[in-house]
Amino acid sequence: QISAEPVLSCRGLTVRFGGLVAVRGVDLDVHGATIHALIGPNGAGKSTLINCLTGFVKASGGETLLAGRPVAGKAAYEVAELGMARTFQNIRLFGGMTVLENVLVGCHRNLERSILDLLFRRAKAAEEEARFIDQARELLAFVGLNGRDGQLAGSLAYGHQRRLEIARALMLAPSVLLLDEPMAGMNVVEKAELAELISQIRADGTAILLVEHDVEIVRSLSDRVTVLHHGEKIADGPPDGIFADARVQSAYLGR
Numbered sequence: 213q214i215s216a217e218p219v220l221s222c223r224g225l226t227v228r229f230g231g232l233v234a235v236r237g238v239d240l241d242v243h244g245a246t247i248h249a250l251i252g253p254n255g256a257g258k259s260t261l262i263n264c265l266t267g268f269v270k271a272s273g274g275e276t277l278l279a280g281r282p283v284a285g286k287a288a289y290e291v292a293e294l295g296m297a298r299t300f301q302n303i304r305l306f307g308g309m310t311v312l313e314n315v316l317v318g319c320h321r322n323l324e325r326s327i328l329d330l331l332f333r334r335a336k337a338a339e340e341e342a343r344f345i346d347q348a349r350e351l352l353a354f355v356g357l358n359g360r361d362g363q364l365a366g367s368l369a370y371g372h373q374r375r376l377e378i379a380r381a382l383m384l385a386p387s388v389l390l391l392d393e394p395m396a397g398m399n400v401v402e403k404a405e406l407a408e409l410i411s412q413i414r415a416d417g418t419a420i421l422l423v424e425h426d427v428e429i430v431r432s433l434s435d436r437v438t439v440l441h442h443g444e445k446i447a448d449g450p451p452d453g454i455f456a457d458a459r460v461q462s463a464y465l466g467r
């Protein structure tokens with residue numbers, strides 16, 4: 213069942229770009245071990261909301277709480293360190309690096325510590341590196357990229373690049389994973405496979421905020437749906453009620 217305390221929440225979150233209000237006073241609660249879909253037409257503010265929650269874009273107002281603690285003013289890497297991991301609407305991988313190296317980049321936060329810590333760690337570095345590599349290989353197998361460690365990321369098929377990005381995010385052992393249109397450009401089979409993977413991540417207890425346009429996928433996969441329109445939240449609730457809502461139908465489905 214849904215835990216009482218949300219893993220990730222925001223209150224009155226607002227993002228302005230000059231005169232444009234891309235996100236306007238949004239309240240959101242994402243609970244552990246749930247898939248929370250974030251939907252809305254193009255330009256509704258979905259990516260901006262994710263960018264703001266994860267510290268890539270500064271809020272103009274409101275606050276974000278991770279496990280009940282404010283994360284205001286923190287840089288993206290600090291937010292990641294606190295347990296928020298993400299993927300991007302446009303894949304961001306190092307195409308000239310191997311699959312394994314791309315996943316290991318995800319754990320850089322573990323190396324950004326104080327000098328003392330660093331000196332102490334140097335002795336343990338070799339041991340740690342081996343542990344990270346094992347962990348990375350496990351995650352690659354988990355996302356279905358077994359045996360591709362040494363391949364260049366840029367040579368992977370598009371759907372596999374999406375999976376690699378997810379493996380990299382999971383390297384942070386996040387309490388919440390934010391996926392910005394991970395299924396964009398995929399065929400029906402690839403989408404179904406990725407949906408299965410996302411369900412498995414939920415089963416492991418992780419909270420997932422998922423931007424997805426495919427209504428059938430959102431219906432079958434998500435526990436809760438938030439609808440944005442012109443930067444504002446216009447509906448929030450279980451998927452069945454959401455798609456029956458007249459405002460959602462006119463705004464999002466164009467009916």
Ligand code: ADP
Pocket residue numbers: 229232234252253254255256257258259260261
């Ligand atoms: P969605 O992801 O729902 O399609 P976005 O969050 O990408 O929507 O965009 C919301 C609005 O904010 C759009 O009008 C977009 O043009 C604008 N926008 C997004 N990012 C920026 C930016 N960095 N600077 C200026 N305007 C932006």
Ligand code: MG
Pocket residue numbers: 258259260301
């Ligand atoms: Mg977007």
